[in-house]
Amino acid sequence: MGFPAKTATSPGLVALRRGLASFALGVLAGATMALADPLFLSSSAALSAAPSGQSSELATVSVAARVERLETTDGFHRVALEGWARAGASRVLFALPGKRILVASIAKDQVDTLEQTGEVVDADTGITWNRMRIEGWIPEAAAEPQIDPIWSAAWTFFTERCTACHQRRVPDHYTANQWRSLIKVMGPRTGLPEEEQMLILAFLQHHASDTIAQRPNTRTGAVIAPGR
Incomplete structure (x- = not known):
């Protein structure tokens, strides 16, 4: 008894199946993005336990920080924030x-709400850094879907206010930590409020000599690999 002959599959049917598979994957990817959009x-803004200005404050999130939007309701975003804390010093995330x-x-009083999601040991210093995650609510008005407008504002402040005493410095001529020390001294001389000084600092640190290759994509927030 012989086996049934194989039925030939037309090229058109193969293409259709591939198209349907791609569509299904696209739908799944879109659903994931809808649940975790970068903002x-x-x-700077308070991260609260509930979508209300009256709820307990979990943390203060810094200007230019990247978060993932999980949902939006009543003028508030529920977000997830990740950052790196030195082992034993979890209150400050970098x-x-x-x-x-x-x-x-x-x-x-909210350190216990942090979840550790990773760990690395600095090969040069031997210091352990823990990747920490926390979820909460921020005002919808405090976040942008793209980093470009934020960096544009920072660049304007930097070019207009950071040349009164000296020639404008080049961001990638210093490391991120060097910029922190420099702005601590030079920031007050700009005459800008502390919030704007922190914005300039964030811009310079993200464009420093040891971070420029890891800067976030201006549209999606994904990290750009060196050479791209």
Whole structure:
């Protein structure tokens, strides 16, 4: 008894199946993106336990910090924030391990709400850095879907206010940590409020000699690999 002959599959049917598979994957990817859209803080903001100005404050999120939007309701975004904390000092989160680019300051009584999601050991210093995650609510008006407008404002402040005493410095001529020390001294001389000084600092640190290759994509927030 012979086996049934194989039925030939037309090229058109194969293409259709591939198209349907691609469409299904696209739908799944779109659903994931809808649940976790990148946002960037246009000003520092309180991270609250509930979508209300009356709820307990979990942390203060820094200007230009990147968060993931999980949902939006009643003028508030529920977001997830990740940052790096030195082992034993979880109240201060930074954008990168070993780089003092402030992302958030956690309230003293809310440290237990942090979830550790990773760990690295600095090969040069031997210091352990823990990647921490926290979720909460921020005002919808405090965040932008793209970093470009935020960096544009920072660049304007930098070019207009940071040349009164000296020639404008080049961002990638200094490391992120060097910029923190420089702005601590030079920032007050700009005459700008502290919020704008912190915006300039965030811009310079993200464009420093040791971070420029890890800068976020201006549209999606994804990290751009060196050479791209």
